[in-house]
Amino acid sequence: MKKSLLAIALLSAIYGVAAPATALAKEVNLLNVSYDPTRELYQDFNKAFAAFWKTKTGDDVVVKTSHGGSGKQARAIIDGLDADVATLALAYDVDQLQEKGKLIPKDWQKRLAHNSSPYTSTIVFLVRKGNPKNIKDWGDLVKQNVSVITPNPKTSGGARWNYLAAWAYAQKQNGNDEAKTKEFISKLFKNVPVLDTGARGSTTTFVERGIGDVLLAWENEAFLAQKELGVGKFEIVVPSLSILAEPPVTVVDKFAKKHGTEAVAKAYLEYLYTEEGQEIAAKNYYRPTLASVAKKYEAQFPKVNFVKIDEDFGGWQAAQKKHFSDGGTFDQIYSKQ
Amino acid sequence: MQFKLSKYAAVLIASGIISLPITASANDSAELEELRGLVQALSQQVKVLARKGEINEETADAAKKTTPIVKASSGGFSLSSPDGKNEIKFRGLIQADYRAYSSGANDVRNRSNQRAGDLDANGFHDATDTALLRRVRPTIEGKVGGKYGFRFTPEFAGGSASAVDAYVEANFSPAFKVRAGKQKSIVGLERLQGGGDIKFIERSYVTNAILPNRDLGVTVSGDLLSNKLNYGVGIVNGVNDGGNISTGNEYNGEREYTARLFTTPFNDSTSALAGLGFGIGGTYTKFTGERNLNFTDTSAADATRNGLPSYVTDGQQTFFRYAGGAVADGKRFRITPQANYYFGPLGVIAEYARVSQDVSLTTGGSLAAGGGGTNTAFVAGSNKKLKHDAWQVAASYLITGEDASFKGVKPKNNFDLDKGGWGAWELVARYSEINLDNDTFKNPAGTDFTGAYADLSTSAKSAKSWIAGVNWYLSENAKVALNYTHTSFDGGAGVGITPVNLAGTNITDRENENALLARFQVAF
Structure with a gap:
């Protein structure tokens, strides 16, 4: 007994003197539940943040990520997926964390700059090399011989952006005649042979399976496909009008509190706004919000005539209710097909 | 494609x-x-x-990943989450029995019972043949969050409904499980075998007479050393020998401490010893009963307020009962070494149990007919430590070649007239006896047979039983069992209906009991 106590005391003394820093270091685990096309972004970002956090605190942070259709991911968190942070495709899905799960406060969007959207994106067309169907704008998507690839707006945040961009175009073309706009959207979805559940699935359908003439894609996803997945096989077409997508981020307070990770989760999201974080976003083809980085990568992103969710659709709550809720315009249009 | x-x-x-x-x-x-x-x-x-x-x-x-799993199988009906962490199960056990007696008495001597008719010349009623439902037990059990579970088993047999099992549990790890509520006592080996899995229609004297049946309290148990060692400890209200506690409050205020260790040291080997298990269990409490004549008149093996048991035969006839003035008054200690062995179709179980119970004689108490009475008063110098013991050796052999086990039997071929299957057939035999302390039948001074803790001319000092039988497993869920049992007694009767005399010269042995017990059981 005495020998054991002595050994413990000796080990404690040696350890205490020789390794004071490591003795205090701890490993922190974070789960980031995100939408489909952010795999590459957060792969890079997580490494950078881990290095930053290690330098700052001495702690090791291990960030795990989960990806899927934005709506599905929100439901998974509400159903108990213990996310410390949520980085979803659109604000409506994050709102659900508050409304249905009471996991975050009502004013979550005010906690970080730019309505908690550290980067933006938009919707563009990805076509096959040479643009054989000569697709230049939304109007070309409803032609009879054009096959369009987009995911299901019921499950995918990206698909909802696609849908609204198409809607905005049709409204403008038809002088806000909603009947004609519905007819346009109906024709468009008649040209959609496969509805994937998420944006990455649609990219697989178009790029790897060789289906369709045009992919309605997140801008970052289109760049990725063009430059990394199928070099020289695809071209990006920027339509005459598109929508400014603002993917939001939030700490999932209830779970972070439960895990004791509130501080590191907050720091993780704040790091997205730093110059380093914005550089990583830009390199992964997301449009940075920090002016200096945006200026640096200005040439990378084409100029787009944007409509905005708040200004043109009355915000996500109104857009969701009108278009994507059960019995909404999408259901009306798609159920007839 | x-x-x-x-x-x-x-x-x-x-x-x-x-x-x-x-x-x-x-x-x-x-x-x-x-x-x-x-x-x-x-x-x-x-x-x-x-x-x-x-x-x-x-x-x-x-x-x-999100669709609940619905199962309907021979193991019952269940609804569970895809990850298996949340589940609710519906199970059941129904046993329809028939008991036929070629000879034997249905109670201790000289106890009148209007429904059974007049006593015969020697003060007994004949045991009557009867059909009965022995167990009617639907079970709802489940778990939530992977760790926390519950079980509720009511009993509808016997003319009234009661809760057999009603507990909640937390399975923190295989080595550390906590259970609280009404549950099986952890100490007896045969008791821990499921009511649908027991090899005989009724359990032995070790289990039914000496060791507790079900009790209320908290137990901690687990498997250690790669499942080679199972342990259990508990703090419970405490219940009479063979007793099944009610779900109400405990009236005595003393806790009973229970513990058991059981090892299967060769369970991961392929040797002939792989099926060997042995262990020891015990209980300890201090217990003071109340003299309440109304309560001492209750059925055998029931929880009574005098804190003392009655004992029944294999044919479920009461052959021993304490005197009306006797109450538990002090320490009660039980110990039970136990072993089982399974090798191919052969199964053997051996158990011994000894109870040491402090007993006093009293006067006063409630009147038998109810109404006013007087306070229970202990008879000075009457406190005595009485030691009873019982043992059993039982063997089973599956002649159709299935492997024997502590749990039920799964026939190689179910009984099926169309396909020609005959189910599984098992031969069983058991010898079991119970011996009561000689001092039980003498007065506190030990000088004569009157004024004793029990009357030797009405309650027997020992019972020795052998059983032979056959079990026919029609399927995993259906079983037909037939047992023939013979029991002989030491004491328990006298001359005519005269009470025992001082010298005990008018004591004779109770008539042997021969009974045929039959059962048809469905369990899932």
Whole structure:
């Protein structure tokens, strides 16, 4: 007994003197539940943040990520997926964390700059090399011989952006005649042979399976496909009008509190706004919000005539209710097909 | 499928290209373009079909993660979450019995019972043949969050409903499980065998007479050393020998401490000793009963307020009962070494149990007919430590070759007249006896047989029983059992209906009991 106590005391003394820093270091685990096309972004970002956090605190942070259709991911968190942070495709899905799960406060969007959207994106067309169907704008998507690839707006945040961009175009073309706009959207979805559940699935359908003439894609996803997945096989077409997508981020307070990770989760999201974080976003083809980085990568992103969710659709709550809720315009249009 | 279709499309395309020079002379370029377009459209359709198949598979896989699993099997009916962490199960056990007696008494001597009719010349009623429902037990059990569970088993047999098991539990790890509520006592080996799995229609004296049945309290148990050592400890209200506690409050205020260690040291070997298990269990409490004549008049093996048990035979007839003035008054200690062995179709179980119970004689108490009474008063100098013991050796052999085990039997071939299966057949035999302390039947001074803790001319000092039987397992869920049991006694009767005399010279042995017990059981 005495020998054991002595050994413990000796080990404690040696350890205490020789390794004071490591003795205090701890490993922190974070789960980031995100939408489909952010795999590459957060792969890079997580490494950078881990290095930053290690330098700052001495702690090791291990960030795990989960990806899927934005709506599905929100439901998974509400159903108990213990996310410390949520980085979803659109604000409506994050709102659900508050409304249905009471996991975050009502004013979550005010906690970080730019309505908690550290980067933006938009919707563009990805076509096959040479643009054989000569697709230049939304109007070309409803032609009879054009096959369009987009995911299901019921499950995918990206698909909802696609849908609204198409809607905005049709409204403008038809002088806000909603009947004609519905007819346009109906024709468009008649040209959609496969509805994937998420944006990455649609990219697989178009790029790897060789289906369709045009992919309605997140801008970052289109760049990725063009430059990394199928070099020289695809071209990006920027339509005459598109929508400014603002993917939001939030700490999932209830779970972070439960895990004791509130501080590191907050720091993780704040790091997205730093110059380093914005550089990583830009390199992964997301449009940075920090002016200096945006200026640096200005040439990378084409100029787009944007409509905005708040200004043109009355915000996500109104857009969701009108278009994507059960019995909404999408259901009306798609159920007839 | 996708590969085949794609290949087919590629062949079609290739055919178009290869045949170009041959057909060029016969067709103009517009037709070629049309053909090429057709093949490309066909190729797209094939790809779309294949992709839809992939998406359907992905959707189905995703749905599996959230779709509850409904099971209906021989193990019962259940509804569980896909990850298995949340589950509710519905199970049941119904036993329809028949008891026939060729000879034997239905109670201790000189106890009148209006329903059973007048006593015979020697003060007994004959045991009557009867059909009965022995167990009618639906069970709801489940777990939430993977760790926390519950079980509720009511009993509808016996003319009234009661809770057999009603507990909650937390399975923190295989080595550390906590259970609280009404539950089986952890100490007896045969008791821990399920009511539907026991090899005989009734359990032995060790289990039914000496050791507790079910009790209320908290137990901690677990498996250690790669499941070679099972331990259990508990703090419970405490219950009479063979007793099944009610779900109400405990009236005595003293806790009973229970513990058991059981080891299966060769369970991971392939040797003949792999099925050997042995261990020891025990209980300890201090217990003070109340003299309440109304309560001491209750049925055998029931919890009574005097804190003392009655004992029954294999044929479930009461042959021992304490005197009306006797109450538990002090320490109660039980110990039970136990072992079992399974090797192929052979199964053996051996158990011994000894109870040491401090008992006093009293006066006063409630009147038998109810109403006013007087306070229970202990008779000075009457406190005595009485030691009773029982043991059993039982063997079973599956003549149809199935492996024997502590749990039920799964026939190699279910009984099926159309397909020719005969189920599983098992022969069983047991010897079991119980011996009561000689001092039980003498007065506190030990000088004569009157004024004793029990009357030797009405309650027997020992019972020795052997049983032979056969079990027919029609399937995993259905069993027919037949037992023939013979029991002989030491004491328990006298001359005519005269009470025992001082010298005990008018004590004779109770008539042997021969009984045929039959059961048809369905369990799931």
